[in-house]
Amino acid sequence: MVLTRDPVFIVGVGMTKIDRWYTRSARDLFSEAMVKAIDDAGGVKPQALVVGNMTSSVLMEQDSLGALMADYSGLRGVPSFKVEAACGSGGAAFYAGYGLVASGLVDIVAVGGIEKLTEKLTAHATKALAQAADTEYELIYGASFTGLNALVARLYMNKFGYTDEDLAYWPLRMHEYASYNPYAQIPKKTSLEAILKSPVIADPIKLFDCSPIGDGAAVVILVRGEDRAREIARTMGRDVLVEVAGLGFSTDSVDLGSRRDLLTMDAVVRAARDAYKMAGVEAKDIDYAEVHDAFHITGYVSLEDLGFAEKGKVVKEWREGRFGKGDKPEVNFSGGLKARGHPVGATGVYQIAEVTMQLRGDFPGYKASDPEIGLAQNIGGVGTFAAVTILRRRR
Amino acid sequence: MVLTRDPVFIVGVGMTKIDRWYTRSARDLFSEAMVKAIDDAGGVKPQALVVGNMTSSVLMEQDSLGALMADYSGLRGVPSFKVEAACGSGGAAFYAGYGLVASGLVDIVAVGGIEKLTEKLTAHATKALAQAADTEYELIYGASFTGLNALVARLYMNKFGYTDEDLAYWPLRMHEYASYNPYAQIPKKTSLEAILKSPVIADPIKLFDCSPIGDGAAVVILVRGEDRAREIARTMGRDVLVEVAGLGFSTDSVDLGSRRDLLTMDAVVRAARDAYKMAGVEAKDIDYAEVHDAFHITGYVSLEDLGFAEKGKVVKEWREGRFGKGDKPEVNFSGGLKARGHPVGATGVYQIAEVTMQLRGDFPGYKASDPEIGLAQNIGGVGTFAAVTILRRRR
Numbered sequence: 001m002v003l004t005r006d007p008v009f010i011v012g013v014g015m016t017k018i019d020r021w022y023t024r025s026a027r028d029l030f031s032e033a034m035v036k037a038i039d040d041a042g043g044v045k046p047q048a049l050v051v052g053n054m055t056s057s058v059l060m061e062q063d064s065l066g067a068l069m070a071d072y073s074g075l076r077g078v079p080s081f082k083v084e085a086a087c088g089s090g091g092a093a094f095y096a097g098y099g100l101v102a103s104g105l106v107d108i109v110a111v112g113g114i115e116k117l118t119e120k121l122t123a124h125a126t127k128a129l130a131q132a133a134d135t136e137y138e139l140i141y142g143a144s145f146t147g148l149n150a151l152v153a154r155l156y157m158n159k160f161g162y163t164d165e166d167l168a169y170w171p172l173r174m175h176e177y178a179s180y181n182p183y184a185q186i187p188k189k190t191s192l193e194a195i196l197k198s199p200v201i202a203d204p205i206k207l208f209d210c211s212p213i214g215d216g217a218a219v220v221i222l223v224r225g226e227d228r229a230r231e232i233a234r235t236m237g238r239d240v241l242v243e244v245a246g247l248g249f250s251t252d253s254v255d256l257g258s259r260r261d262l263l264t265m266d267a268v269v270r271a272a273r274d275a276y277k278m279a280g281v282e283a284k285d286i287d288y289a290e291v292h293d294a295f296h297i298t299g300y301v302s303l304e305d306l307g308f309a310e311k312g313k314v315v316k317e318w319r320e321g322r323f324g325k326g327d328k329p330e331v332n333f334s335g336g337l338k339a340r341g342h343p344v345g346a347t348g349v350y351q352i353a354e355v356t357m358q359l360r361g362d363f364p365g366y367k368a369s370d371p372e373i374g375l376a377q378n379i380g381g382v383g384t385f386a387a388v389t390i391l392r393r394r395r
Numbered sequence: 396m397v398l399t400r401d402p403v404f405i406v407g408v409g410m411t412k413i414d415r416w417y418t419r420s421a422r423d424l425f426s427e428a429m430v431k432a433i434d435d436a437g438g439v440k441p442q443a444l445v446v447g448n449m450t451s452s453v454l455m456e457q458d459s460l461g462a463l464m465a466d467y468s469g470l471r472g473v474p475s476f477k478v479e480a481a482c483g484s485g486g487a488a489f490y491a492g493y494g495l496v497a498s499g500l501v502d503i504v505a506v507g508g509i510e511k512l513t514e515k516l517t518a519h520a521t522k523a524l525a526q527a528a529d530t531e532y533e534l535i536y537g538a539s540f541t542g543l544n545a546l547v548a549r550l551y552m553n554k555f556g557y558t559d560e561d562l563a564y565w566p567l568r569m570h571e572y573a574s575y576n577p578y579a580q581i582p583k584k585t586s587l588e589a590i591l592k593s594p595v596i597a598d599p600i601k602l603f604d605c606s607p608i609g610d611g612a613a614v615v616i617l618v619r620g621e622d623r624a625r626e627i628a629r630t631m632g633r634d635v636l637v638e639v640a641g642l643g644f645s646t647d648s649v650d651l652g653s654r655r656d657l658l659t660m661d662a663v664v665r666a667a668r669d670a671y672k673m674a675g676v677e678a679k680d681i682d683y684a685e686v687h688d689a690f691h692i693t694g695y696v697s698l699e700d701l702g703f704a705e706k707g708k709v710v711k712e713w714r715e716g717r718f719g720k721g722d723k724p725e726v727n728f729s730g731g732l733k734a735r736g737h738p739v740g741a742t743g744v745y746q747i748a749e750v751t752m753q754l755r756g757d758f759p760g761y762k763a764s765d766p767e768i769g770l771a772q773n774i775g776g777v778g779t780f781a782a783v784t785i786l787r788r789r790r
Binding site for chain 1: 443456457458491496
C-alpha cells in the first residue's frame with residue numbers, strides 16, 4: 001500500500017465583490033472569478049472544474065451547473081460537476097478537487113464556488129436555505145436556518161452565562177475588518193448600540209448577528225507538484241508558494257435532535273483533527289484562520305471546536321480582545337461571513353482564497369501579521385458538514 | 396512530477412430494485428443499497444461517501460444529502476457530499492470518489508446514487524428533469540428533456556434514412572433483457588407492434604422509446620491497493636478482482652444551440668478517449684458495455700461515439716443483431732435505462748455495479764459471455780456530461 005503523494009499548491013485565486021447582484025447572472029459572476037484566478041495563476045488552463053453550490057436547483061431552476069460554469073468560463077469540455085454540502089459546499093468542492101489533482105486524474109484543477117441568492121425574492125432564499133435541515137424532521141415543522149441556530153445560541157448563553165452584549169463583540173469586530181475589504185458585501189463599521197438595537201430575527205439572534213443574503217463567486221486553482229507551482233510563482237513574480245498541507249472533512253446527523261451535544265460541532269472537531277494530523281501541526285501552530293460565522297454563535301463555537309479556546313470561554317476571551325491583530329491565531333480579517341458576506345456555496349472558496357492571499361502577503365484588506373500557517377473552516381447546516389483546510393507558506 | 400498510483404478496485408456492490416417506491420423514502424432506499432454493498436464487500440466500513448443525485452433539492456426539498464445518506468447508512472461522521480451532473484450524477488460521483496481514494500485521502504470509499512422521482516407528481520418530475528437543460532436559453536421556452544432528445548432523433552432519422560420501425564429494435568431488445576433482471580423496473584418483454592403503437596411523447600419519440608420514471612439506489616465500494624482487494628475477495632470466496640482500469644469524464648455546452656454537431660456527443664468521444672488511454676485499451680477490446688439509453692436515440696448515438704460503430708450505421712447493425720449475446724461488445728444485458736430503469740443520479744452507479752457483476756460472473760440476470768474488460772457510459776443532459784468507466788477483471 002505505497003502512496004507517493006506529490007504536494008498540491010494553490011497557484012491562483014479570483015473573487016467577485018459580494019453583493020446583491022440583481023442585474024448579473026451566475027454565469028457572469030462565475031466567469032469573472034475564473035478569469036481573475038487564471039490571470040493570477042499566470043494563465044494556466046485548468047483541466048477540470050469542481051463547482052460548489054447549494055441553491056441553484058431551487059432558486060435558479062438550473063442543474064448541470066458544472067458544465068454550464070465550465071462553458072461560460074472558457075473551459076468547455078473539461079470534467080466538471082457540482083458539489084453540494086449546504087453552506088459547506090465550497091469546502092466540500094475543495095476536498096473533491098484536491099482528490100482529482102492529487103490522484104493524478106488531472107494536473108491542474110479549478111475549484112469554484114457560486115451562489116446567486118437574489119435570483120428570487122428573499123422569502124424563497126430563506127426557504128431554499130432551510131433545506132439544509134432535515135426536511136422530514138425539521139423543515140416540515142417550520143424550522144428556519146436562523147431558528148435552529150438560535151436554539152444553539154440560547155443554550156450556549158444559558159449554560160455559560162453570557163448576555164446579548166457579550167456576544168455582540170463578534171459582529172462589531174467583523175464589520176470593522178470588512179470595512180477594509182474591497183470584496184466585502186458590507187464594508188461598513190458599526191457600533192455595539194446598533195447591533196443590540198437591531199431587530200430580532202429568531203431570539204436571541206438579531207439582524208446584525210446574521211450573515212447577509214448575497215451573491216458571489218470565487219475560484220482557486222490547484223496544481224500538483226512543486227516544480228509546476230514554482231514556475232507559476234516565478235511567472236507572477238511571487239517568492240512564496242502556498243501548499244495545501246492538510247485537509248479534513250466530516251459530517252454529522254442532519255437533524256439536531258440526533259446530536260450528541262448541541263454546543264459542540266463534532267464534525268468540526270473531527271475535520272480539524274484530521275487536517276492537523278495530515279499537516280503535522282496542532283491548533284497552537286495556526287497563525288491565521290478564516291472561520292465560519294454564519295451567525296455570531298457559529299463563529300464562537302467554531303473557534304472552540306477548532307481547538308483555539310476552551311468550551312464556554314471563547315466569548316469572554318473574544319470580548320477581551322483575543323484573536324485580533326498580533327494574536328495567534330488572528331481570525332477573520334476578511335470580515336467573516338458576517339460582513340464580508342456569505343454567498344453560500346462560494347463561502348468556503350472565498351475563505352481559502354483569502355487565507356492564500358494572507359500567506360502571500362497580498363490580501364487587499366486588513367492584513368495578517370506575516371502568517372506562515374493558515375486555516376480555513378467551512379461548515380454546512382448547523383455543523384452537519386465541516387471542511388477544514390490548512391495551508392502552509394513555503395519559500 | 397512523480398505519481399505512484401496504487402490500483403483501485405471495486406470490492407462490493409448493492410442495488411435496490413427500481414420501482415415507483417411511493418411508500419419508501421430516499422433514506423430507506425439508500426440504506427438498503429449501502430447495507431447490501433457493505434455485505435458484498437465482506438463487511439468493510441467505508442471511510443467516505445460520495446452521493447450522486449440530481450433532483451433532491453426540488454422534488455424532496457432536501458439538501459445536505461451527503462450527510463443524510465451517510466447517517467442513515469450507519470456512516471455518521473464520514474466525509475460525504477452530493478455530486479450533481481444531471482443524469483450523469485452517478486458517473487460523476489464515481490469519478491469524484493475515485494479521486495478521494497486514489498489520492499490517499501481515504502482508503503475505502505463508497506460511491507452511491509439515489510433518486511426519488513415519485514416524491515411529487517410526475518409533472519413536477521418532468522419539470523425537475525428539464526432543469527438539466529439551459530434554463531435561460533432552453534427551459535424558459537418550454538423545452539422538455541424528451542423534446543430536446545426528439546430533435547436529435549428526428550435529425551438522425553432524416554440524415555441517415557431510418558424509420559420508426561428501424562429504431563424500435565432498441566426498446567424491443569432492452570425489454571427482453573430486463574425480463575431476466577430482478578432489479579429491473581419493467582421486467583417484461585414487449586413487441587415491435589406495441590412499441591410502434593405506443594403514444595407519441597415528442598415526435599418521433601414514443602412512450603416505449605423512453606426510459607421510465609422510477610426510484611432506486613445503488614452503491615459501489617472502492618478500495619486502493621491490491622492486497623486489501625484480494626483479502627476482501629478471499630473473505631467473500633471470490634477468485635476474481637475488478638480493477639478500475641480507466642476513467643474519462645467530459646462536458647459540453649449545456650444548450651444544444653452551441654454544439655458543434657447535434658449527432659455526435661463530443662463529451663462522450665472525449666471521455667471515451669481518456670478512459671481508453673488510461674486503461675491502455677481500444678474500443679475493440681471491450682467485451683461488455685452498459686451504455687446510456689435514456690431514449691432509444693441516446694443508446695444508438697452512444698454506441699457510435701464510444702467507437703463501437705461508424706456514425707449513421709449503428710441502427711442498421713443493431714437491427715441485424717449486433718451487440719447481442721456472443722458479440723463484442725455485448726451491450727446492456729441489464730435492460731438498459733429503457734427497461735432496467737433510470738433513477739437519474741443512481742443510474743451511473745447501477746451501470747458500474749452491473750458491469751462489475753458481469754465481470755465477476757454473478758449478475759443475477761442475462762449473463763455476458765465471460766467478459767474480461769467492461770465499460771460503463773453515463774451521460775447527463777443531451778450529452779452535456781459524459782462519464783466513461785473501464786473495469787478489468789483480474790485473477
